[in-house]
Amino acid sequence: MRMSKLAPLICRTQRQAHALFSSFQIAMASSLVMCTLQMRGRGSLVKCLQNVDKLLLRGIGTNVVSAQAEATRKEETDEKVGHRSFYAVQVERQEQAERSVLISCPFRVNEKRFHKYLLNHGDINKFFFYESHSVYAVVEFASRESVTSLLEAVAIPIVSDESVVPFKSRLLSLRNLGAVESPNQPVKQCQPQTTIPINELIQRLSKEESIDQQINSLTEAYQLTEENSRLRFLVCSLLKDIAAAYFPECTIKPFGSSVNGFGKLGCDLDMFLDLGGISGYSVKRPKSGLSLEYGMKRANSERAVTQSILSVIGECVEQFGAGCVGVQKILNARCPLVRFAHQPSGFQCDLTSNNRVAMKSTELLYLYGELDPRVRYLVFTVRCWARTHGITSSIPGAWITNFSLTLMVLFFLQRRSPPIIPTLDYLRDLAGPADKNVIEGNDCTFVSDFSKIQVESNKETLEQLLFEFFEFYATFPFSRMSINIRKGKEQNKPERTPLHIQNPFETSLNVSKNVNSTQLERFVALCQESSWLFQQSETNTRRCNGTPIPWGLATLLLPSQVAGIKSRRKRKREPATERIKSLLESLKNKKLAT
């Protein structure tokens, strides 16, 4: 495992060693274009690559600047997170969340005093700030008893001219009475909870020295941080408290982007109410004689039960949930859900129930992401590229979804020679008895033990892979063939929809049934354009005038000018080819002038 993760790094290191000993740092500041040429020494490159190395070893790269340094032991545990099974990580995160509270803070509060105040209730494992409308602190105690102790000292707010719904949760509010904090009080270091704007990203990428580094940089800027991940589990835990009032044995688990390894900062929080742990199903019934059953409300179907439960939870979130706004009970959807915005975390939340196939899909994606780090890098890059060009969208429609796009990347990686990741059928064949999992007639079995999986030693760089990805789908026979990660081979299409991607578990379903031919054509055309730009980019010299000039991956994120590919968003930005042309022109003129 460890070797296979290092492979692309070694490969990239070699490539970078002979190609990239110098770099241009280019920044564009408003209309003023200033160029400063800065030759980077060998030492700084080595340091840079060491960082990448560390990032790759971690599996999940994080830009943690914890307000409270964690114990070294703890750090070491996190270091190993990447090598642990999906469920082990989930359980640990859930436990952390149960021991945590979320506290809204005044903007200027003395961090040390606050920390000392909290320590009265027990040891603290983790303590960080972030900003979302207001400043919030996440405090993870070492034990749940500390939370109980803390809550005993918490008052119900008394507000003039208003009333409060006296529903108690672990969402608290810090008051700082009397003493005025010094105006020199440093503003707390806040953890970012959203991605940087696309233009800032393009600038950042333009400064990188290789396309591989650009891909790393993009992933690092976009992926969930350690803190954001904890916050997601904490929101689930707060919601679990609401559901557990009626179903004490329930759990609420995040699924999808929040935990599959491909989540972007700011992505929606999809949650799954799991009632599977309810006792009483397994109570022994005597074959004869008296026995007791609960007097329970009957419903026509499991779906109706789910609707009932979500209706109550939705009502509670709406009526009692501080900072929960825009609550919608979408109970007649194929998969009934409660949607709301959780202001304290800034998450758009979807709560579903009885959605276990989605949970298995999440686990599968996580597994693929962990098998080889290139999987995550490529998925992040392709997703960012697609979103920038309006191939995907946050609103539902005829576009390709992130899930479809991820399956396309996985399929592409299965089709490399040698393959970078194995097929789902292979993973199923490796499964042990404990992995057996059939959900509503769908075989969702696959191996959970990473050590059983043999990965072939493909040495392609990220740059190569990204280019090949565009080439692959620019020429894919979409009209005849179906994408199938279970087999890892194109299959004949069973139906006439423009794009056919087999659902990995519900194999009779097409994941991209919604996609119309226009959207597919846009995707193909954009792949063609990107592949072409990629080739152009190879020959680009990256000059500077104080501001970095977009190159490589950055170029691919500039607005497209391909005929018929109109991005639905960000039309204001200049077309890429136009902008590149004018930049090249200005550089040429500058060169001539000097």
Added chain:
Amino acid sequence: MRMSKLAPLICRTQRQAHALFSSFQIAMASSLVMCTLQMRGRGSLVKCLQNVDKLLLRGIGTNVVSAQAEATRKEETDEKVGHRSFYAVQVERQEQAERSVLISCPFRVNEKRFHKYLLNHGDINKFFFYESHSVYAVVEFASRESVTSLLEAVAIPIVSDESVVPFKSRLLSLRNLGAVESPNQPVKQCQPQTTIPINELIQRLSKEESIDQQINSLTEAYQLTEENSRLRFLVCSLLKDIAAAYFPECTIKPFGSSVNGFGKLGCDLDMFLDLGGISGYSVKRPKSGLSLEYGMKRANSERAVTQSILSVIGECVEQFGAGCVGVQKILNARCPLVRFAHQPSGFQCDLTSNNRVAMKSTELLYLYGELDPRVRYLVFTVRCWARTHGITSSIPGAWITNFSLTLMVLFFLQRRSPPIIPTLDYLRDLAGPADKNVIEGNDCTFVSDFSKIQVESNKETLEQLLFEFFEFYATFPFSRMSINIRKGKEQNKPERTPLHIQNPFETSLNVSKNVNSTQLERFVALCQESSWLFQQSETNTRRCNGTPIPWGLATLLLPSQVAGIKSRRKRKREPATERIKSLLESLKNKKLAT
């Protein structure tokens, strides 16, 4: 206290001794009228009066036939219930309910086996059956641990072609697998949960030997039984479990008829969600430095908070509550409420919150009812009389309410000479510091300690009082005067509504604002008719022909023929005067024939 309770009995005994040594048992069976004269001996009268005596001593008469005999000590406690404060009784009942479960049973189950089965989980204080759609058992364990132990052995039902909402409560269902119970298995003795039909009541009253006995008999047939009272608290406790999921410190208390001593079997169950016990309001806040508050949802008013809370509880009752049907959230009413029918108990339930004045009114009525047993007898009689003639109704409208009617009886009893019950101002003046109670600016203070209250020795019989009641209101100057139990004297009307009865605590309100002049006129005319019938009844000889002929109070419950007094219900029954006329005629003819 004890003497004042015995007074009317002694009085009645004397009266009965010289007037009622014989009685007619008259029954009307379809068109056939058979008369059998049955002379009751002195012995049976003494026994009958002893029963009445016992009933009076108990304060609350019950016709308990417990399936499981209670320990003698327990009986003695109940014997004293009548002498205990309202709150002491409430708390005891609530505690009993918390230790109880409600079990739906097969129609024929071996009671001993069932009892033995339950004993595995601990000692049982009370165990009785009743019928409501199906047969149910109420089981009160000696300790709450027994309930916990029992629930651990309870299974979640597995039903074919249906699903269940896995919400666990103390409503259970007994299964008897395999073994078939003997068809000779006696049907369990079930406790009545509804009043007998009016015709049956009339027959029963007609058999009694005095009007006082008739009044006793009516009260005994109509008042809540010990079991029904326990069932009411149990339903509150089951609902409390739902509310306590979110507000652990809350209580749900019955108020109104269920606990004021004037409740009729089958009356609605009014419940009050009390959030007053929520901790966190009293948490000490430092004058300076850091402190924490709960992050709670704000609302514009206490009313909005109540609406939020009731909305969630209503949703939960609707979605999860087995046997809870017809759930209505009536949140925009003056006093927001959730209404539903609880099938397992047969109760129509109204849940309100933040309704503390109603709770004090309940306590006041309870206190008046306990001060002198004639209060309850008279209220029961007048309420039954009013309902029979459609003066009151179960649906809202321009009619007099039971509460208004009760205040009218209380006022009448305050106006006797000497008064049978004291004024509310007197009760307020006796109040100790602990009784002080101001709710939303309304002084709801009155004494809770019965021993402080001096009652004057009025010796009037129930018969006298009932007659005087009709006389009193047949001639009351409704157009000018207001009824006021606080002062115990007529007051000038502050407004021009036909009927003015001052709200005892919210003194600016008129309890009977809804009553229109037609309804008031019907009431007055009926009082006049009843007073006249009463006088006629004195001279009636009660002959028989196997079936008792209605007399005395029974006559008052027959349909009225007073001009303009059309009962909205039961029009099918023959008019009273007509019926009486024909009966007298037939008796006259029979007398002539013999």
